[in-house]
Amino acid sequence: MRSEFIPLASEFTSVGSEFIPLASEFTSVGSEFISLASKLASGWSEFISLSSEVASVGSEFISLASKLASGWSEFISLTSEFTSVGSEFIPLVSESASGWSDFYTLASKFTSVGSEFISWRASRPLGGASSSPWRASWPQGGATFTPWRASL
Incomplete structure (x- = not known):
């Protein structure tokens, strides 16, 4: 049996020596x-x-986009307020223009009346009973004659 064991051990050694490089x-x-x-x-x-x-850059981008959207919202709100103020200002300018037109018309009438008065006054002689239109129709009774005394 011992003689059979040696070839078997030799086989195992040979397999073992092949196993070591494989391992x-x-x-x-x-x-x-x-x-x-x-x-x-x-x-x-x-x-x-x-x-x-x-993700961090994306988060910063989203934050920036949010701030930008908020800025646009404030800009639109401000533009809306300017439009509102403008729409209130336009009627005010229109009323002011109308007022100036009325003032100009009135001033023109005063100028016209003043011009007629100057023209009328220039056509009357200075001094005397005939210098005023209401005295021209009075009788020539003297300097002390007044209409209220004449009715007494």
């Missing part, structure tokens, strides 16, 4: 797999970091 290969492949997994984990970490930065 070494597996160890090498495992080492490369671990290195690759480490690089992959590092890549995922960088990807997550980059995604976080993109």
Whole structure:
């Protein structure tokens, strides 16, 4: 039996000697797999970091867009207020123009009346009983004659 055991042990040794390089290969492949997994984990970490930065930039962009929308809203509100003030101002200007037109018409009438008065006054002689229109019709009874005394 011992003689049978030696070839069998030799077979096991031979298989074992082939197994050791194979195990070494597996160890090498495992080492490369671990290195690759480490690089992959590092890549995922960088990807997550980059995604976080993109999300942060997106958040800032949304905040900026919100502020811009708020600014447009305030601008539209301000424009609306200016339009409202303008719509109140236009009737005021119109009323003012109408008032100036009325004033000009009145001033024109005063000028016309004043011009007629000057013209009338220029056509009358200065001094004497005939210088005023109401005295011209009075009788020539003297300087003391007044209409209310004549009726007594």
